[in-house]
Amino acid sequence: MASNAFANYSLEGRTAIVTGAAGGIGSAITERLGSLGATVVLADVTGRVVDAAKEWSDKGFKTKGVKVDVTNSADVEKAAARLNEEFGAIDILVANAGIxxxxxxxxxxxxxxxxxxxxxxxxxxxxxxxxxxxxxxxxRGSVVCISSIAGIKAVRPELHAGYDVSKAGVAHLCRVVGVEWAPYNVRVNAVGPGYTETEMLKKVGAAQPEIMATWINDTPMKRLLQPAEIAASVAFLASDAASGITGHVLMTDAGYSAS
Structure with missing residues (x-):
């Protein structure tokens, strides 16, 4: 029984695409999916993903890098058609790109x-x-989109209404499409990261330590999340271990949204 339970987390034989995969949380997601056996297509608007894919490949991961502009619907459609033909199927989409x-x-x-x-x-x-x-x-298939604590509740002291509203839209998109596609065995979920120790966040914290202190004090676990913790939630939702979950937003935020 335990053996079968662990097997549900395996991604062997599956192909995933991760957008915004050039660094930060995207890189951690790539590593987690690859470590579970998936072939991972790294997608980003910059050409850095081609080099990043080679680096992962040199470490023994099955990876490919492609340049895709997610804001261009024709470019996305072309990439989806090409990659599905090349790999036979894209089984997992992780929509992570964001600013x-x-x-x-x-x-x-x-x-x-x-x-x-x-x-x-x-x-x-x-x-x-x-x-x-x-x-x-x-x-068949699994879609995991990256939302945010800012898409669930008002955050402070930073101010970025455009980001907050866009991430709220992502969360509700997953609810709506998750229900729509449920009869087709296609699950659509979101992960809502809390304050995560990426290079970008560390730069903000270094420049404005009082903001960093507020983030940590307002987080019940009194710490920043690590990118690997966000990646673990993504991998869970992508796997058969989450076969009964769709239209859900999994908050991975050290208790922030519950407080």
């Missing part, structure tokens, strides 16, 4: 608002639609 801008609402520019929505929400929708519809046709 953030710090700004008060009164000063939030049109350009920053639209860019947040374009990458964080439109880009995830385009990926879910193009990769997910092929899963629906095959009647």
């Amino acid at each position: 953030s801008y710090e700004s008060t609402t009164a000063d939030h520019s049109d350009e920053d608002w639209r860019r947040c929505m374009s990458i964080n929400l439109d880009g995830i929708f385009f990926c879910v639609r193009s990769f997910g519809k092929r899963m629906v046709e095959r009647r």
Whole structure:
């Protein structure tokens, strides 16, 4: 029984695509999925993913790097068609690409608002639609999108309405599509990371230590999350261990959203 339970976590024989895979949480997700046996396609708007894929390959992982602009629906559709043909199927989509801008609402520019929505929400929708519809046709697959604590509750003291609203949209997109595609054995879920120790977050904390102190004090576990902890939640939802879960937002936030 225990052996079968552990087997449910295996991703052997499956192919996953991870967007925004060039670094940070995306890199941790790549490592976790690859360590569970998946072939991982690293996708990013920069060419860095090609080099990153080679580095993972040199470590024994089955990886491929592709340049994809998630804000361009035609580019996403072309990539989905090409990769499904090349690998036979893309079994797992992890829609991770995202950005953030710090700004008060009164000063939030049109350009920053639209860019947040374009990458964080439109880009995830385009990926879910193009990769997910092929899963629906095959009647199997798992989609995991990255939302945020900021998509569930108002955070402080940082101010970034565009980011917050886009991540709330991601969470609800997964609920809506998770229910729609449930009859086709295609599961759609989200992970909501808390404050996670990425290079970007460390730079903010170094420049504004008072903000870092607030983040940690407001988090019940009194610490930052590690990228590997976010990746573990993603891998769980992607695997058969989560076969009965769809339309769910798994908060991996050290208790922040519950407090």
